[in-house]
């Protein structure tokens with residue numbers, strides 16, 4: 015018998031997502047007679063304890079009996095149960111400073127850590143993620159912020175709709191002015207953004223035409239790798255080479271600065287990838303961007319005026335175009351930035367269901383295998399020891 019425990023999220027502010035919905039738990043227990051699921055009681059989860067109980071799932075405070083613990087966000091180090099196997103997003107594989115103490119505690123407490131972010135298909139594509147719903151919520155918030163700045167239309171908050179379907183209904187009477195939106199990225203986030211563009215009736219146009227024309231209706235251009243970067247020497251673009259050596263590429267976003275009202279940013283970014291623009295560009299008279307939904311959300315990353323996280327409660331801040339200082343949103347002379355790091359929390363029930371479906375399809379069957387390459391690739395720490403693929407974290411882990 016394998017017992018899986020769904021932990022109560024301990025990070026502050028509390029995350030309301032969960033790895034399996036009550037219905038999924040019920041289904042799993044019916045399908046897998048040798049699987050038991052227990053849920054740690056939690057008052058802030060998007061599914062209540064009562065919903066799990068109504069589905070026949072045991073809710074309790076203590077999860078010592080579980081073999082495997084599933085969370086979502088980083089587990090505070092004081093809540094780790096020594097010797098257990100955990101799955102969660104640890105945000106440690108890039109040596110993120112804020113989670114170093116947690117990573118060291120994981121080693122100290124002889125824990126096995128399988129990081130969701132490292133669960134990949136053989137070709138390196140990630141299996142699990144909340145990107146689609148981050149794209150949905152981020153795109154909504156970006157357009158909402160543009161409406162608030164211009165007064166041209168009003169959109170409510172996503173979390174006021176309990177479900178994605180309910181959100182879609184709020185768009186039926188939406189009349190958008192002729193705005194131009196640039197969408198970057200080709201992953202899950204951008205799929206979510208594109209879904210909202212279509213649902214809001216924003217028409218896709220070719221990047222080249224977007225730069226050349228004005229339109230009497232709202233449009234967006236979807237900028238993929240080859241539209242955004244070119245090799246400094248060859249002038250070409252190869253996805254493989256860009257992923258390996260992004261420093262050899264120059265960014266091509268500059269002409270969009272004068273042609274874009276709203277920027278929806280959903281690219282993957284690391285420090286050696288050139289940013290989409292520079293802080294000084296905001297001082298130029300033809301800098302047209304009024305609103306940036308930085309869904310990628312790296313501090314001073316691909317969007318240099320991302321100068322900190324905003325929150326779900328207060329998702330937009332302004333950045334003064336001359337000084338680069340944070341201001342209140344919607345002021346003249348500033349750019350509005352939406353930089354929320356937990357966007358899917360506005361649609362947590364849909365986001366959790368999607369996450370659970372992917373886990374059940376691709377990861378769960380691996381738990382019974384004597385040898386699973388998929389789990390092996392994603393195991394960062396085994397019983398307190400760094401695994402082969404993560405030896406590069408020795409200094410971060412305090413082993414050197």
Ligand SMILES: NC(=O)c1ccc[n+]([C@@H]2O[C@H](COP(=O)([O-])OP(=O)(O)OC[C@H]3O[C@@H](n4cnc5c(N)ncnc54)[C@H](O)[C@@H]3O)[C@@H](O)[C@H]2O)c1
Pocket residue numbers: 140143144145146148199200201202203204256257258260280281282283308309310311354355356357358
């Ligand atoms: N704000 C939020 O709430 C939130 C939520 C989810 C994701 N995100 C962030 O959004 C970004 C995009 O997420 P996603 O879910 O679309 O990711 P994804 O894995 O679905 O897609 C990422 C894209 O980047 C490309 N890519 C992968 N590795 C790369 C590399 N080394 N160099 C350059 N490109 C690479 C991939 O080919 C893919 O097209 C990530 O930075 C993620 O952390 C933010």
